[in-house]
Amino acid sequence: MKKPVSLLQFYLMAAWLAFGYCAPASAAALSCHGYAAENINFGNINLLDSTPVNRIAQISYGCDNGDQPTEVLLCISAGPSPVSLSYDPRYMQLVDTSQSGSLAYNLYQDAAATTILGSTGGAAAPLAFITTIVPYYDEGSITIYGRVAPFGQAGSPNGYYGAALPLKLSYMANETGANCSSPKLVLGQTWSLQVETFVTSQCHINQTSTLNFGTVPGLLTNNVDGASAINLTCTNALPYYVGLDNGQHADGAIRRMQGPNGYIQYELYRDSQRTQRWGNAGDNTDKAPGTGTGSSQAFTVYGRVMPQTFTSSGTFSDTIVVTVTY
Numbered sequence: 001m002k003k004p005v006s007l008l009q010f011y012l013m014a015a016w017l018a019f020g021y022c023a024p025a026s027a028a029a030l031s032c033h034g035y036a037a038e039n040i041n042f043g044n045i046n047l048l049d050s051t052p053v054n055r056i057a058q059i060s061y062g063c064d065n066g067d068q069p070t071e072v073l074l075c076i077s078a079g080p081s082p083v084s085l086s087y088d089p090r091y092m093q094l095v096d097t098s099q100s101g102s103l104a105y106n107l108y109q110d111a112a113a114t115t116i117l118g119s120t121g122g123a124a125a126p127l128a129f130i131t132t133i134v135p136y137y138d139e140g141s142i143t144i145y146g147r148v149a150p151f152g153q154a155g156s157p158n159g160y161y162g163a164a165l166p167l168k169l170s171y172m173a174n175e176t177g178a179n180c181s182s183p184k185l186v187l188g189q190t191w192s193l194q195v196e197t198f199v200t201s202q203c204h205i206n207q208t209s210t211l212n213f214g215t216v217p218g219l220l221t222n223n224v225d226g227a228s229a230i231n232l233t234c235t236n237a238l239p240y241y242v243g244l245d246n247g248q249h250a251d252g253a254i255r256r257m258q259g260p261n262g263y264i265q266y267e268l269y270r271d272s273q274r275t276q277r278w279g280n281a282g283d284n285t286d287k288a289p290g291t292g293t294g295s296s297q298a299f300t301v302y303g304r305v306m307p308q309t310f311t312s313s314g315t316f317s318d319t320i321v322v323t324v325t326y
Contacts (some may be wrong), residue, residue, distance in 0.1 A: 030070055030133070032063040033189040034169030040146040042105070042197035047294070048204050048233060050151040054113070057146065057193065061169060062139040070133045072171055075180035076142065077119035077126040078107050078193070079166040087124045088116055092161035092195055099237060101157045105195060107165070108145040117144055119168075126180045148197060154294035157237040162196040203234040203324045206296060211303045213266070220264070224305040225274070230322055232299075234292025240326035241287035242299055243280030244268055247318040253279075257316035264316045269302040278302075280323055287325070 040055045059076055081090035083102070094101035107117040109127045118124025129142060168190040172178055211228035234240050249256045249263060256263040270276040270288050278301065279286035288299055 030063065030065055030072060030171070030173055031188070032061060032072065032074065032133075032169065032171040032186075034059060034061040034074075034076070034167075035189060035191055036060075036167060036193050039194035039196065040107075042146065042148050042195075044198050044200050045103075045148055045150060046200055046202050047150045047154045047156060047235060048202045052113075053148045053150070053197075054111075055146045056111075056143050058141045058143055059167070059169070060139065060141040061188075062137065063133045063171070064137055065133045065135055067135045069135060071130060071174040072133050073128065073130050073174045073178045073180075073185075074142075075120070075126045075128050075170045075185065076117070076144070077122075077168045077170065077180075078117045078144075079119055080122060081163070081165075087118050087122055090163070090165065090195075092163040092197065094157060095160045095162050096157075099157055099159075101159070101161070101236075103148065103153060103156050103161045103197065103199065105146060105148045105163075105197075107193075108147065111145055113145060113147045120170075120180050120185075128180045130174050146195065154233065155236045156199060156294070158199045158201045158235045160196070160198050162194065164192040164194055167191055167193050199235070201235050201238050201326055203232060203238070203240055203292065203326050205230065205232045205322060205324060207231040208322060211268075211301060213303065213305050216305075220305060220308050220310065222307060226303045228301045228303070230299045230301060231296055232324060233294070233296050234290070234324070234326065236292055236294035238292035238326055240290050240292060240324055241284045242290065243284075243287040243323045243325065244278045244301070245280050245321045245323070247320050249318055255318065257318040259310070259312060259316035260314040261312040262310055264305060264310050265308055266303060266305045266318075268320070269304065272300075272302055274302050274304050284325065292326075 040057050042053050080087050089104035091102040109115040116124035169188045170185045172184045208230050209228045211226050213224050213226045247255050249258045268278045270278045
């Protein structure tokens with residue numbers, strides 16, 4: 001006679017088998033994001049200075065990960081200049097409704113400014129680097145470099161310049177053939193990097209020449225004329241005034257050259273007819289006006305020694321201080 005099998009016992013065993021088995025937990029998917037912790041401000045820039053101005057910015061990133069270390073390829077991309085669509089150079093625009101202007105700059109992958117920071121498919125390549133992400137979450141940062149080269153940009157007007165440059169971070173688990181053009185690359189974050197600077201008003205006196213009246217034989221019975229030049233460079237569109245003081249030996253407002261035993265009076269003018277005295281008045285009324293172009297500009301100084309008596313022969317001279325007000 002067969003012994004009956006307990007149905008309840010069978011069901012309990014099946015339940016025990018079902019609840020006693022646990023499938024392995026699936027690994028968490030890799031996920032990375034990035035952002036710029038700071039903008040790039042080049043500060044005040046003198047476009048008459050040839051020294052490049054350098055700044056840095058830190059691009060920070062964070063990655064969620066599973067319970068095993070993961071080697072990941074991160075790609076930082078910077079788009080072209082929004083206005084010119086160029087990578088070399090990029091441009092900031094003058095933020096001024098009364099005039100227009102642009103200022104060239106660029107972003108680089110290295111401190112020596114030899115490798116431009118670009119984007120996939122662009123004229124310059126993105127910044128690619130491989131790092132190992134520890135389990136669960138990891139973060140870090142990488143440096144990018146900005147540079148403005150003032151040389152050759154003196155034609156840009158003074159004022160505030162700015163630009164918003166699009167950046168993005170993409171990533172993928174590192175594997176054979178992984179690169180920043182791989183179709184496996186995942187977009188992690190996009191944002192804008194603000195780039196800004198202020199171009200200061202500047203004028204430089206490049207050169208002045210000596211005004212030489214030459215050798216005068218006998219008495220000073222007629223006017224003796226001469227001329228010299230002042231060469232300067234001022235920021236584009238900058239109004240300025242060039243003033244001349246009365247010299248080292250003036251008697252009040254009368255300019256004088258000093259000789260071995262006395263003085264000879266002379267005068268300096270802004271016009272070739274020698275009717276407009278060139279001085280250095282605080283209200284600019286007797287100065288020579290000008291407007292900067294960013295290039296060299298020349299002014300002629302017209303001199304005259306008037307008829308007069310003097311007590312001795314010899315060499316007479318004076319020194320004039322040139323002042324540019326802007």
